Amino acid sequence: MLTIGKLGNAAGVKVPTIRYYEQIGLLPEPERSAGNQRLYGKSALERLAFIRHSRELGFPLEAIRDLLSLSDRPDQSCAAADIIAKDQLAAVDARIARLTALKAELERMIAQCAQGTIADCRIIKVLGDHSHCSQDHRISEAVE
Amino acid sequence: MLTIGKLGNAAGVKVPTIRYYEQIGLLPEPERSAGNQRLYGKSALERLAFIRHSRELGFPLEAIRDLLSLSDRPDQSCAAADIIAKDQLAAVDARIARLTALKAELERMIAQCAQGTIADCRIIKVLGDHSHCSQDHRISEAVE
DNA sequence: TCTTGAACCTCTATCTACTAGAGACATTAG
């Protein structure tokens, strides 16, 4: 049995984060020692590792919640898991597209700065007026 | 003079967001009408447009605060503005790098799924164990 | 002039995914 600190070390997750996951129902309430300290077994470690890795791949906690409940039903079709993963891929693609547009605009802005005074600075000018921009980085404001 | 709704329309910013910017000191407190409603002039519109465009380019509000105070001192060197913009570009680059690694891993994962049961699903397997991954998407966890 | 409806006011709470700290109890090493 692992204390919360050992579990955190083993899974690469900080202790307060583990308690947070328990609080929001992502991890089940574990056993307690005589002194009221949490004690975890192997399955908790696996579950936490699953959560951590999913977070590293950018899945939101709600998606992870769904993935976990899917993984508890091994006989079912994995179509639902597929959909979640594809949604995540689409979200990542959208972010990359947006960030790439931002990057181009930032580079253009920085390249045009002549290192003079604020009054002449292209960076300040461009920030004040989108018409100085070359691209439509305004699209898909929802994502970032 | 513009009411808050007209200002929001003109700048493309929602009304509660304008009040929020005022609350955190990013916009100065405007005049009020006899009935206590906010009234804005041209300079407030310019300032708000600057904020909006900077947000669209991904600058955090604290950076925008600094940029605004720079733009109030037209005679100064723009070196500080340059640094802020370059920092932002570096942050965008880091995010793109991380997201690109995630994208590759997600695509690999999805491609390997044979559309069978959860028990055999590569998506679930990979999420449970990073050693199934081909890349080090773990690096630079701080950013996303 | 009266009235309706939109726009405005303040204040509080909510969202994501945690992180930090206070003050108290438990455990372990020396």
Next chain:
DNA sequence: CTAATGTCTCTAGTAGATAGAGGTTCAAGA
């Protein structure tokens, strides 16, 4: 036994807004 570390609960804070409650003000039509 004591000191250090670990753990407990609880609250509050982070970014950048958004949403709602409950109340006022404004502009236009009848």
